[in-house]
Amino acid sequence: MIKLLTVVCEAALETTLLRDLESLDARGYTVTDARGKGSRGRRDATWGPHANIRIEVLCNAQTASAICKALRERYYDNYSMVLFVADVEVLRPEKF
Amino acid sequence: MPHFEPVILFFLLGALAGFLRSDLRIPGVLYESLSIFLLLAIGLKGGVELARYPLATVALPALVVVAVGALIPLVAYPVLRRFGRLPRADAGSIAGHYGSVSVVTFAVGTTYLARLGHEGEGYMTVMLVLLEFPALVIGVLLARRGEPGTPWGKVLHEVLAGKSIVLLLGGLAIGWFAGPGGIEPLDRLFFDLFKGVLAFFLLEMGLVAASRFGELRRAGPFLLVFATVMPLFSAGLGLATGALLGLSVGGVTLLATLYASASYIAAPAAMRLAVPQANPALSIGAALGITFPFNLLVGIPLYHRLAQQVVQ
Numbered sequence: 121m122i123k124l125l126t127v128v129c130e131a132a133l134e135t136t137l138l139r140d141l142e143s144l145d146a147r148g149y150t151v152t153d154a155r156g157k158g159s160r161g162r163r164d165a166t167w168g169p170h171a172n173i174r175i176e177v178l179c180n181a182q183t184a185s186a187i188c189k190a191l192r193e194r195y196y197d198n199y200s201m202v203l204f205v206a207d208v209e210v211l212r213p214e215k216f
Numbered sequence: 217m218p219h220f221e222p223v224i225l226f227f228l229l230g231a232l233a234g235f236l237r238s239d240l241r242i243p244g245v246l247y248e249s250l251s252i253f254l255l256l257a258i259g260l261k262g263g264v265e266l267a268r269y270p271l272a273t274v275a276l277p278a279l280v281v282v283a284v285g286a287l288i289p290l291v292a293y294p295v296l297r298r299f300g301r302l303p304r305a306d307a308g309s310i311a312g313h314y315g316s317v318s319v320v321t322f323a324v325g326t327t328y329l330a331r332l333g334h335e336g337e338g339y340m341t342v343m344l345v346l347l348e349f350p351a352l353v354i355g356v357l358l359a360r361r362g363e364p365g366t367p368w369g370k371v372l373h374e375v376l377a378g379k380s381i382v383l384l385l386g387g388l389a390i391g392w393f394a395g396p397g398g399i400e401p402l403d404r405l406f407f408d409l410f411k412g413v414l415a416f417f418l419l420e421m422g423l424v425a426a427s428r429f430g431e432l433r434r435a436g437p438f439l440l441v442f443a444t445v446m447p448l449f450s451a452g453l454g455l456a457t458g459a460l461l462g463l464s465v466g467g468v469t470l471l472a473t474l475y476a477s478a479s480y481i482a483a484p485a486a487m488r489l490a491v492p493q494a495n496p497a498l499s500i501g502a503a504l505g506i507t508f509p510f511n512l513l514v515g516i517p518l519y520h521r522l523a524q525q526v527v528q
Contacts, residue, residue: 169485
């Protein structure tokens with residue numbers, strides 16, 4: 121089953137995080153600007169340090185759990201980050 | 217009110233709208249565009265002025281200005297640690313923010329002085345560029361003393377290849393190379409529109425500053441006091457250094473303004489990567505919520521008045 125892994129985090133992490141994903145065997149990703157509210161307050165994206173991004177990755181279960189583990193170790197203590205994984209059906213699953 | 221700079225009213229309007237929870241919002245794309253314009257225009261203007269001076273006359277003052285500027289985070293850090301009882305990461309991060317400079321405060325300072333006919337030495341833009349990053353490095357060193365694993369490569373890249381340094385330095389180089397004659401066809405865009413764009417930008421900064429104010433209130437009274445006393449101390453350093461270097465009234469005022477200002481654009485981005493444990497709400501809240509409006513409303517006119525006395 122292909123997993124859809126979604127990370128919502130502060131935009132400051134974008135470059136570092138994408139490098140991490142590639143080194144953890146993610147074959148691709150989609151990044152979108154995001155705004156919202158959570159335990160670290162309202163992040164309204166009107167201003168650089170308050171901008172959020174949402175990164176979506178389609179990958180196999182093994183890669184998904186490796187990414188979860190790595191991100192939790194590296195970023196959960198000090199950055200605003202939410203991560204969730206869902207089972208999805210994908211056309212052309214061999215791509216991921 | 218001959219000494220009141222009208223663009224500041226736009227900042228107040230933005231802050232008021234923020235406090236009233238108005239639905240006024242400046243789209244992020246416009247904010248980006250305005251900041252690119254301001255940085256380029258400030259760089260170009262500095263470059264055109266710089267072309268009038270032999271480089272050797274700028275080198276010595278620049279060295280002194282950077283060396284004295286390095287004192288600011290070194291003074292701020294022990295104060296934050298001892299009196300504010302802040303953890304090392306927060307103290308180092310805030311010290312870095314206060315040692316670095318705010319481009320917008322500098323821009324308001326130059327428009328204020330231009331209106332009074334006291335424009336400073338044109339090469340002050342060089343000081344603006346040079347003061348931006350050394351304090352950030354000092355702040356990171358203070359915050360992470362002895363800790364291995366600082367991503368220095370990433371941090372230096374973030375600062376030195378960041379848009380503010382690229383556009384300011386690029387503008388300086390283009391202005392310097394093209395000279396006043398070469399830039400003249402662009403005057404209408406970059407110089408005539410400057411104040412209007414600054415007004416727009418200040419409207420946005422008012423909105424953002426108002427939204428930071430609540431966070432700061434939770435941080436306690438120490439930071440409120442620090443955010444108003446620290447710029448006064450730094451401005452004092454600027455007044456003394458400017459007078460020692462024999463700068464004009466405008467130059468001394470701008471140097472005091474630069475030292476007094478605290479970075480809230482370049483510094484947060486760099487500190488977030490270099491000192492992730494530091495709480496950005498504290499440093500941005502103090503720099504943007506208190507020190508920035510303080511400098512706009514009280515600081516710049518005060519530094520100008522003191523500079524007149526120091527230079528005479």
